[in-house]
Amino acid sequence: MTPEQCRAARILAGISQADLAGIAVVPATLITDYETGVGMPEPRDLEEIQSALEWVGVEFTNGDGPGVRLGRPR
Incomplete structure (x- = not known):
């Protein structure tokens, strides 16, 4: 997860x-x-941050480049 993905994911999740x-x-x-x-x-903290974002419904993508989208919360 890049810093940009982190910020975008957090904002997307509100x-x-x-x-x-x-x-x-x-x-x-x-x-x-x-x-x-x-x-x-x-690394452990970064994993915790990404897991928290995924828990609130963010999905990380890596098609043409790193991205995020909102799915369903876990």
């Missing part, structure tokens, strides 16, 4: 950075830093 951080159980600053390109989460 949740804030704080909401995503709460669902993924990571610090909100980690989400902010990742989306703005300031930092790179540890």
Whole structure:
């Protein structure tokens, strides 16, 4: 998951950075830093963030390039 996919997925799902951080159980600053390109989460944290986004219904795509779409929440 790229930082751009993370931000797009979060916005598509209609949740804030704080909401995503709460669902993924990571610090909100980690989400902010990742989306703005300031930092790179540890692999485990990145997996938690992606899993949280998938839990709220986001599907990650990689057809012609990385993308996201909204499916059904788990």
